[in-house]
Amino acid sequence: MKKLILILLIATLTDVETMLSQCVPAALDDCYGVESPILCTLNELNGYSCTTPTIQNPTACLPCNGSGTPNNSQWWAFIAQGGSVTITINYSDCYIPGGGTASGLEFGIVRYCDCSGQVVCTKNCIGSSGTISSTVNLVACAHYYLWIDGCNGDVCNYTISISGNGSSPVISPLGPISQATPSPICKGCCTDFWVEPPSGTCMPSYRWTIDGGDIGSNSRANLCFTEEGQFQVCVFAFTGSESEICTQTPARCITVIVAKKLEQRAKSRLVCSELIPYKWHCETITASGTYRCPFQLNGCCEFDSVIDITFIERIDGPEIFYIGCPGEQYKDPTTKIIHLGCNNKKEITIPKSTKNNKCDSSYFLTSIYPSSTGKISIVCKNGKTMLTAQIKQNTTLCGQTPDFSESFQWYKKATPMTVLSSSSEIEIFEKS
Helix, strand or coil: CHHHHHHHHHHHHHHHHHHHHCCCCCCECCCCHHHCCEECCHHHHCCEEEECCCCCECCCCCCECCECCCCECEEEEEECCCEEEEEEEEEEEEECCCCCCCCCEEEEEECCCCCCCEEEEEEECCCCCEEEEEEEEECCCCEEEEEEEECCCCEEEEEEEEEECCCCCCCCCCCCCEECCCCCEECCCEEEEECCCCCCCCCCEEEEEECCEEEECCCEEEEECCCCEEEEEEEEEEEECCCCEEEECCCEEEEEEEECCCCEECCCEEEEHHHCCEEECCEEECCCEEEEEEEEECCCEEEEEEEEEEEECCCCCCEEEEECCCCCCEECCCCCCEECCCEEEEEEEECCCCCCCCCCEEEEEEEECCCEEEEEEEEEECCEEEEEEEEEECCCCCCCCCCCCCCCCEEECCEEEEEEECCCEEECCCCC
């Protein structure tokens, strides 16, 4: 009797080990979307045998159809061949770890991890063994997520069978690549590239590359080129995930030439020297020469604009000397501006006055207003009575060193036209 019990125990343990060893590929504990390890075909689950978990993991898309509660869920992500496929689950030896009446399994398929896009949700919660089966129509190349759950947290042995279209999807070869902007593409610009989706119902993923580097994942790609050169743009369609490609088409490639737009020569400019420093786009210019600045056409196409700038040399103007009487003022004949007082080579600017280029011109003004006071004295000199005249200069010089000359004319008041003497003194002969 003891031998019989031992033999039965060994046989039971062997069956459990065999069942657990067949849990490949391993189930996921949740739906992770694009990050989920993915099965390239649903047929990879054909003949799959395993046991539902003994621990709580309530992640299944329940309730569905108005009933059900998630308990000990398992998940698999897979790629559909497309068309009709039947999923059958045979289960047995169900029990509830905490005690109670075993009731069976339930399963479902959804398109998205938020439980939207439900394809099927079915259950058979009536006993410790049984079969659940459902036939569904799937979209070729689409990702789906299959889950299994114990009806009341049941721990069951189960085997999955797949019949119908559970193989890899077939992707038709891609057509040639089209581009919105023909080569050469201007440096700094972006343009659209595209291929026609493959014929049939398959909706694959796409991978675009530039010289082998990944840059896009749709049937259209907007690619930007920041450097000059020749580039190889390629695309292929595939099923699977970014980290694990299942099937793919041969790559389609095109050579793209990227070049900087030729420099544009701006009209040369003659610039008045009074405008120094002269601002021209990116340059602040202080000397004649050739200058260039980068520009963008249509917000992207890079090119250089080049210009020759020559400053018109300013020529020193003439000197104007003005001698006026006290109370007079010097008025510029062009600007009509009055310049008061004494000036010593003061530069007078006349705006935009040159004939051809309308630059400023100037001259240098020296102005002086002589002023003096005189004094007549009666003196005796060598026994003679003399009138002596003295002149005192009161002129404001403002740094000038003018030469002053003095002249005298003596006359009688009654006869001013008769000059009696041109010396600084005169002898008096008549009494008055």
